Amino acid sequence: METKAVAEVVQSGHWAGGERVASLEESLAGLFSARGAVAIGSGVGALRLALMGLGVRAGTPVVVPGYSCVALANAVLALGARPVPVDCAVGEVNPNPSEIVAKAQQVEAFLAVVVHTFGQPVDLAPLKNAGLIVVEDCSHGMPWNQDGTPRPLEGDAAVLSFYATKLIGGGEGGAVVTNDTDVLESVLDLRDYTDKAAMGVRLNDKMNDLEAALAQCQLSRLPSLVEARAERAARYRKRLSEMVPSKAGTSLPPEYPGRIWYRYTVRLPSFDLDRVMAQMLALGVQTARPVSLWVDRADCPEAHRTESEILSLPLYPTLGVVEQDTVVSALRQILS
Numbered sequence: 001m002e003t004k005a006v007a008e009v010v011q012s013g014h015w016a017g018g019e020r021v022a023s024l025e026e027s028l029a030g031l032f033s034a035r036g037a038v039a040i041g042s043g044v045g046a047l048r049l050a051l052m053g054l055g056v057r058a059g060t061p062v063v064v065p066g067y068s069c070v071a072l073a074n075a076v077l078a079l080g081a082r083p084v085p086v087d088c089a090v091g092e093v094n095p096n097p098s099e100i101v102a103k104a105q106q107v108e109a110f111l112a113v114v115v116h117t118f119g120q121p122v123d124l125a126p127l128k129n130a131g132l133i134v135v136e137d138c139s140h141g142m143p144w145n146q147d148g149t150p151r152p153l154e155g156d157a158a159v160l161s162f163y164a165t166k167l168i169g170g171g172e173g174g175a176v177v178t179n180d181t182d183v184l185e186s187v188l189d190l191r192d193y194t195d196k197a198a199m200g201v202r203l204n205d206k207m208n209d210l211e212a213a214l215a216q217c218q219l220s221r222l223p224s225l226v227e228a229r230a231e232r233a234a235r236y237r238k239r240l241s242e243m244v245p246s247k248a249g250t251s252l253p254p255e256y257p258g259r260i261w262y263r264y265t266v267r268l269p270s271f272d273l274d275r276v277m278a279q280m281l282a283l284g285v286q287t288a289r290p291v292s293l294w295v296d297r298a299d300c301p302e303a304h305r306t307e308s309e310i311l312s313l314p315l316y317p318t319l320g321v322v323e324q325d326t327v328v329s330a331l332r333q334i335l336s
């Protein structure tokens with residue numbers, strides 16, 4: 001499907017600024033039941049332009065999760081604004097919504113960026129009730145209904161990354177999705193510099209049609225990709241709960257309703273993660289520390305603890321049963 005879609009774009013001669021980008025934008029707006037979407041060249045670009053479109057300027061404090069991709073800090077810093085991290089809740093990968101609100105009040109921030117980390121949804125209601133403007137980073141996933149559809153956009157904007165390994169892969173790329181026509185217009189305007197004044201604000205944040213065609217393929221299969229991930233996560237749970245006792249604090253990821261299984265992570269508080277990763281690799285299994293931290297330990301001790309404890313196991317829609325058994329056996333061998 002992907003090969004054919006890319007070949008068609010190549011043959012069409014419209015490699016950029018063509019109808020694939022426009023149709024991806026339409027599909028994304030549909031996915032979130034939102035007014036519109038603007039395709040962007042990267043996730044970090046989407047975040048930067050969404051923040052700018054929502055009024056973040058030099059010096060503006062922006063509340064962000066402490067256990068998160070360094071892209072978040074970079075998008076904020078690129079605007080001369082100030083990232084203010086909130087620590088994870090104890091034993092969780094996301095902050096408590098009430099902590100996000102408290103931090104925003106403390107630093108007088110009007111806006112918070114929220115990440116549904118590893119596909120695990122954050123409840124936005126307390127943030128909206130407190131009057132915060134919310135940008136939802138849905139690069140790992142968006143809150144998902146039982147019926148196999150995403151729930152409509154709740155934040156003031158959603159941003160996505162279409163980097164190759166994300167939930168929706170396009171090689172590179174990103175998007176801003178919103179119901180706010182002013183934000184749509186300003187993100188669209190900020191996306192490129194052509195025929196506009198030289199101000200150093202508008203760079204080149206466009207996505208091309210080859211990337212859009214790839215992202216569209218994955219988007220059109222999103223419910224089945226999400227389902228395939230959930231099946232594999234359920235299999236991990238079943239096999240791992242048989243073999244990994246809650247020995248030494250080892251725990252499997254929480255099964256919150258509405259979560260997407262972007263990553264399957266185990267917590268190994270009494271093991272040296274680098275050593276486990278090397279041992280897994282020697283048994284033919286590539287694992288990862290999913291986040292490399294940018295926050296100080298003093299500001300976010302829980303994020304640092306999480307970073308030192310969480311191991312991400314292979315999880316993708318085409319992961320086979322035999323491969324999954326290899327992962328489970330390798331982990332059993334190392335942890336026992």
Ligand SMILES: *Cc1c(COP(=O)(O)O)cnc(C)c1O
Nearest residue numbers: 042043044069071137139161163
């Ligand atoms: C990958 C990622 C980004 C950055 O996206 P790029 O397309 O790599 O710039 C931002 N936020 C989250 C949560 C991500 O996982």
